Amino acid sequence: MLILKNLFRRKIRTTLSVLGVAIGIAAIIAFNAVAGGFKDGLNAYASQTGAHLMVLARDVPASEYSRVSAEELRAISTMPGVHQGAGTAFYVARASGLPALFLFGRDPNELPIRRYRNSDLQGRLLETDGEIMLGYVAAEKMKKKLGEDVELFDGRKFRLVGVYTVGIPWENVGAVVTVRVIQEKLRMGDAVQLGMVYLKDPRERDAVKARIERTYPNLIAVPSEEFAGNFENLQYIDWFVWVVSLIAVIVGGLGVLNTMLMTVSERTREIGTLRAVGWSCLRVMGLILSEGVLISVIGGATGLLVGWGGAEILIRWAPRGFLRTTYSPQMFLEAMAIALALGIVGALYPSYRASRLSPIEALKYE
Amino acid sequence: MSEFALRAVEVIKEYEGGSVRALAGVSVDVRRGEHLCIMGPSGSGKSSLLYLLGALDRPTSGEVWINGRNLGQERNLNAVRAKEVGFVFQLHNLLPVLTATENVEIPMMALGIPRVERRRRAREFLERMGLAHRLDSIATKLSGGERQRVSIARALANGPSVILADEPTGDVDSKTGDQIMECIESARASAGATLVVVTHNPALAKGADRCLMMRDGRLHPA
Numbered sequence: 001m002l003i004l005k006n007l008f009r010r011k012i013r014t015t016l017s018v019l020g021v022a023i024g025i026a027a028i029i030a031f032n033a034v035a036g037g038f039k040d041g042l043n044a045y046a047s048q049t050g051a052h053l054m055v056l057a058r059d060v061p062a063s064e065y066s067r068v069s070a071e072e073l074r075a076i077s078t079m080p081g082v083h084q085g086a087g088t089a090f091y092v093a094r095a096s097g098l099p100a101l102f103l104f105g106r107d108p109n110e111l112p113i114r115r116y117r118n119s120d121l122q123g124r125l126l127e128t129d130g131e132i133m134l135g136y137v138a139a140e141k142m143k144k145k146l147g148e149d150v151e152l153f154d155g156r157k158f159r160l161v162g163v164y165t166v167g168i169p170w171e172n173v174g175a176v177v178t179v180r181v182i183q184e185k186l187r188m189g190d191a192v193q194l195g196m197v198y199l200k201d202p203r204e205r206d207a208v209k210a211r212i213e214r215t216y217p218n219l220i221a222v223p224s225e226e227f228a229g230n231f232e233n234l235q236y237i238d239w240f241v242w243v244v245s246l247i248a249v250i251v252g253g254l255g256v257l258n259t260m261l262m263t264v265s266e267r268t269r270e271i272g273t274l275r276a277v278g279w280s281c282l283r284v285m286g287l288i289l290s291e292g293v294l295i296s297v298i299g300g301a302t303g304l305l306v307g308w309g310g311a312e313i314l315i316r317w318a319p320r321g322f323l324r325t326t327y328s329p330q331m332f333l334e335a336m337a338i339a340l341a342l343g344i345v346g347a348l349y350p351s352y353r354a355s356r357l358s359p360i361e362a363l364k365y366e
Numbered sequence: 367m368s369e370f371a372l373r374a375v376e377v378i379k380e381y382e383g384g385s386v387r388a389l390a391g392v393s394v395d396v397r398r399g400e401h402l403c404i405m406g407p408s409g410s411g412k413s414s415l416l417y418l419l420g421a422l423d424r425p426t427s428g429e430v431w432i433n434g435r436n437l438g439q440e441r442n443l444n445a446v447r448a449k450e451v452g453f454v455f456q457l458h459n460l461l462p463v464l465t466a467t468e469n470v471e472i473p474m475m476a477l478g479i480p481r482v483e484r485r486r487r488a489r490e491f492l493e494r495m496g497l498a499h500r501l502d503s504i505a506t507k508l509s510g511g512e513r514q515r516v517s518i519a520r521a522l523a524n525g526p527s528v529i530l531a532d533e534p535t536g537d538v539d540s541k542t543g544d545q546i547m548e549c550i551e552s553a554r555a556s557a558g559a560t561l562v563v564v565t566h567n568p569a570l571a572k573g574a575d576r577c578l579m580m581r582d583g584r585l586h587p588a
Contacts, residue, residue: 002472005463273459276422277520278448278476359422363459 003290006263013259018299020255021339024248025303028335029327030311031241036326037315038237045168046227049112051086052205053221055195055212063193064090070190072216076197079211081204086110087192089182093152093175097141102174103152105182111198116164116176122146123162129180132158135172139163150175153185169324197221249338252299256346260292264354271354272362281355288354292347293340300339304332368434371528371560372396372419377428379414379583384426388414390583391428398527401554401561403571405588406580412564413532415580419562420453420530421446433527448476452521452559454550456533458513460505466492466516467501473523491519495549511542518549522557529554531563535570547573 007014046054055076056066068087077085089105106113108127116133117125123146126133132150134142139160144150149157158177165172179192199208209221264271274284308327315323372395379389388411396402396419406412417423418430421443430437432450440446452473460469470488471481479487492501495515500508508516514534521529531550535543551573554561563570564580571577577588 001468002461002464009463269459270461273455273461274472275444276420276447276453276455276459277473278444278451278524279472280442280444280476283476360417363422363455 002287003294006267006287006291007294010263013262014295017255017259017295018302021252021296021299021342022302022306024245024250024252024342025300025335025339026307026310027248028241028245028338029304029307029331030314031245032331033307033311033325033327034314034323035237035241036328036331037324040326041168041170041324043225043227045171046224048115048167049196049224050115050198051112051196051224052199052202053197053209053212054224054227055085055197055219055221056193058218058220066193067188067191068193068195068219070192072219073192073195075215076195076212079208079215081200081208081211083198083200084111086112086196086198087179087194088112088196089179089186089188089193091182091185095138095142095150095152097143098138098173101138101142101152102170103182104171104174104176105179105192106176107179112196113176115166116162120165121162122164123160126161126176126178129178130157130159131161131177133162133164133176134160135174136163136165137169137172138175141173152177195219249342252296253342253346256292256295256343257349259295260288260347260350261353263291264288264350267354268357268362268365271357272359272365275357275359276363284357285351285355288351289344289347292351293343296339296343296346297336299342300336303339304335307335368431369397370395370431371398371400371433372562373429373431374415374419375429375431377415377418377425377430379411379418379423380426388583389418389425392583392585393428394578394585396560396562398560399558401551401573401575402563403574403577403588404562404564404580404585405566405568405571405577406564407566410580411583412566412580415585416530416532416562416564420451420528444476448473448524450527452524452526452529454514454517454521454529454531454534456536458517458537460508460513460516460520462506463504465502465504466497466508466512466519469505469516470519470523473520477524487523488519491522492516494553495519510538511545514538514542514546515549518546518553522553525557527559529557529559529561531561533565533567534563535567536565540569543567543569 055068056063060066073085073087076082087107091103093101093103095101113125134144144160146160146163148160150160151157199205205223212219212221271284311325315325374392374394377389377392380387392415404412418425421437432446467485467488470491471484474484489501495518497512497515500512505513534550535546538546547570579586579588
């Protein structure tokens with residue numbers, strides 16, 4: 001009763017404090033949802049290739065710096081339990097109508113390219129170095145139709161032979177060329193950036209992984225669904241997300257602190273009255289603390305909604321397919337726990353001050 | 367049981383590290399059910415004595431007793447205030463965001479009385495004060511006299527044995543002041559409580575059983 005009425009007596013100030021907390025919590029939700037979506041997209045991409053293991057160079061910050069030689073890949077292909085070791089390469093090209101075009105290099109004779117045939121493929125799979133397949137979003141944005149030429153880098157033209165649709169949004173904003181095209185562009189020789197290992201029996205995954213890493217200490221083999229966890233630069237994204245969120249949260253916490261300090265100062269005489277009628281220090285402390293916690297809980301709940309809404313608007317505002325979001329109950333629970341902690345920390349000192357007020361001094365306060 | 371509701375024995379109260387002496391050795395006994403009026407000019411130490419008698423503060427030296435309990439040996443003065451003492455302040459000190467009923471409930475919260483019971487009792491006290499039509503009015507919407515009657519109801523909420531009033535009519539006109547004093551006196555009589563009123567207004571001494579004068583931190587017969 002008293003807690004709610006006290007908060008409503010200064011509606012604008014309470015609203016601003018709630019907003020301060022809400023913005024911090026919204027930042028946590030929105031950034032984590034987008035960053036999580038990016039990582040999940042990467043893992044889903046790796047899983048949807050159908051490969052059981054991804055092989056890349058050890059200790060590289062990102063897959064573009066990885067190199068797996070053709071000799072290593074051939075040797076992996078002949079290991080017991082391995083059905084095929086396929087190579088793949090990536091490049092980001094400029095393209096009209098798009099901020100960037102993700103190029104995936106595939107060998108027309110290897111397994112990874114088959115997944116495009118399984119989807120809503122218009123046209124056919126690529127067969128030679130002069131051909132290209134576009135994701136349906138890329139084809140729309142670049143206004144390209146089957147049979148037309150697509151000019152990429154160095155004035156080089158590729159004949160559009162297929163338009164694919166797959167379940168990974170950002171792959172639909174990409175294109176597929178032969179792996180040799182990217183090897184030439186990046187002067188990689190016969191190396192690839194990533195080896196995709198298909199097993200005869202998925203239950204042998206751990207054994208094959210151990211065998212690869214034992215034979216080639218310079219390589220690591222990771223289960224496809226854990227692919228994103230191996231890149232340092234993705235961990236930097238996590239750091240960035242948490243640092244930005246932390247700053248937003250600190251600002252929110254200072255808002256609660258400021259509000260509660262002002263409220264204690266304004267209500268000094270009332271606090272004296274409460275003490276005079278028998279309220280204990282602890283009860284007064286509980287009153288002020290509860291007000292701070294209520295601000296942060298309302299702010300937290302608002303922040304969850306704003307963060308969710310903001311992230312969804314952000315991915316719609318971004319070029320189609322480039323971003324996606326992932327939410328988990330844990331993310332919401334953590335955000336609410338942070339909001340709660342904010343309220344407690346922000347209101348702790350003001351409530352302590354209120355509880356230490358001398359009843360007589362408080363009653364005399366003008 | 368002690369025949370005195372309140373006792374002060376050689377009470378000295380100093381502030382600011384001893385540079386200000388508000389009470390310079392005050393002794394007074396107040397019998398159960400007595401109506402005592404303490405008069406004196408502003409700054410004479412009346413309110414300081416009232417706060418000590420009401421367990422709001424501890425003396426620098428000397429003893430204060432309520433109903434035979436030495437407050438110097440009481441660890442929890444909050445409980446003493448909640449159970450034994452009802453305060454009526456000059457500026458009524460109502461919580462402005464609460465209704466009349468809710469204000470009267472505030473002391474009962476200190477004793478952990480359930481909400482339904484609090485509400486029932488608060489309404490009963492307010493009706494007795496002639497405020498049946500103002501039960502749900504916000505404190506700021508009440509007149510000065512109504513506010514003071516709410517504060518009297520609040521002082522009576524926990525059935526205290528001692529009612530302490532600090533300039534209870536200081537913020538209202540004389541006609542309203544008379545009505546307020548009648549309210550306090552009749553509440554005291556019906557509750558069988560002890561009443562101590564401090565004031566600089568000689569008119570308030572009229573109905574008192576005894577009157578004392580506070581001057582320079584000491585009590586004298588009026």
